Amino acid sequence: MKDQADKLRAMALNLRQQIETEIMSNKTTRVIVIASGKGGVGKSTLAVNLSLYLCQLGYKVVLMDADLGMANIDIMLGLIPEYNLYDIICSQKTIQDIMIDGPQGLKIIPGGSGIQELANLQEGELKYIIYEMGKLDGDFDFLIVDTGAGISSNVLNFLLAGDETIIVTTSEPTSLTDAYGTVKSVHRSGFKGRIYLVVNQVSREAEGLAVAHKFQLVAKRFLQLDVEVLGHIVYDPQVNRVIMEQEPLVQTFPGSLAAQNIVNIAQKLVQDDQQQEVREKAKSKGIRAFFKKFISLNRSQ
Numbered sequence: 001m002k003d004q005a006d007k008l009r010a011m012a013l014n015l016r017q018q019i020e021t022e023i024m025s026n027k028t029t030r031v032i033v034i035a036s037g038k039g040g041v042g043k044s045t046l047a048v049n050l051s052l053y054l055c056q057l058g059y060k061v062v063l064m065d066a067d068l069g070m071a072n073i074d075i076m077l078g079l080i081p082e083y084n085l086y087d088i089i090c091s092q093k094t095i096q097d098i099m100i101d102g103p104q105g106l107k108i109i110p111g112g113s114g115i116q117e118l119a120n121l122q123e124g125e126l127k128y129i130i131y132e133m134g135k136l137d138g139d140f141d142f143l144i145v146d147t148g149a150g151i152s153s154n155v156l157n158f159l160l161a162g163d164e165t166i167i168v169t170t171s172e173p174t175s176l177t178d179a180y181g182t183v184k185s186v187h188r189s190g191f192k193g194r195i196y197l198v199v200n201q202v203s204r205e206a207e208g209l210a211v212a213h214k215f216q217l218v219a220k221r222f223l224q225l226d227v228e229v230l231g232h233i234v235y236d237p238q239v240n241r242v243i244m245e246q247e248p249l250v251q252t253f254p255g256s257l258a259a260q261n262i263v264n265i266a267q268k269l270v271q272d273d274q275q276q277e278v279r280e281k282a283k284s285k286g287i288r289a290f291f292k293k294f295i296s297l298n299r300s301q
């Protein structure tokens with residue numbers, strides 16, 4: 001109890017300093033949330049490979065596994081997390097203690113059941129989590145958040161809290177319908193950030209382009225919404241093979257077409273990063289604001 005009180009006091013003391021540092025620093029972490037609708041379409045595959053390629057480009061990236069059911073980023077990378085977000089409160093760990101090191105300097109925040117436990121925390125404890133997460137602001141260029149299958153209230157809240165959204169779909173009608181449903185929910189809930197689309201597991205480029213174009217038209221016509229096409233990824237059996245060997249594609253088979261597709265997706269995101277007007281539009285609010293909003297949305301339900 002005493003430790004807890006000490007921590008809360010430290011929080012109060014440091015919070016002002018942290019906010020001042022954030023205001024002074026012109027570098028904001030871009031928070032990008034990856035979701036789909038239908039499960040198994042390739043969110044985690046994209047999240048891991050995109051994050052690693054951004055690291056290769058020299059960006060500092062933290063990847064959060066926000067899949068509440070089957071947290072699998074650690075499995076995909078062959079890592080064993082010791083703690084999760086909940087341990088910040090129940091085991092008095094810092095955010096640095098719970099993050100694990102992936103390849104290429106990538107940092108990973110294991111989520112899993114820890115995120116669900118957040119719902120049971122007291123106001124002061126939640127503030128403390130927000131404070132801990134806020135320590136990452138400015139240290140990272142990107143926070144990539146990989147969500148679980150479906151559009152549960154948790155997934156929707158992550159999407160609404162983030163600055164930008166990547167919706168992953170395949171060209172199958174059920175996957176497209178669910179992806180559209182997700183975009184519609186996010187839009188109707190007042191999301192003002194950018195919404196990107198990635199079409200995964202296509203047989204060839206023309207299929208990816210055609211599906212994405214149609215999706216864009218439907219969103220424009222029925223939701224008056226601009227969905228931006230980030231790219232496509234071809235179906236490649238090597239994706240599965242490297243997952244079994246716990247090594248991501250961009251690292252093991254950089255010359256494969258699927259890896260090249262992921263490189264193109266990452267480069268489009270980074271090009272965007274360099275355009276002032278895009279940065280303005282994305283209005284990145286950073287990691288602290290992301291957690292604050294996620295927690296407040298969760299509590300208001």
Ligand SMILES: Nc1ncnc2c1ncn2[C@@H]1O[C@H](COP(=O)(O)OP(=O)(O)OP(=O)(O)O)[C@@H](O)[C@H]1O
Binds near residue numbers: 045200235238
């Ligand atoms: N481009 C691709 N080519 C071939 N296989 C792929 C491709 N993308 C993903 N896969 C395979 O599809 C399966 C599901 O991928 P992944 O786990 O990334 O999906 P997910 O959307 O994260 O699933 P979940 O909704 O369960 O979290 C995995 O076996 C993965 O190897």
Ligand SMILES: [Mg+2]
Binds near residue numbers: 072147148
């Ligand atoms: Mg997944």
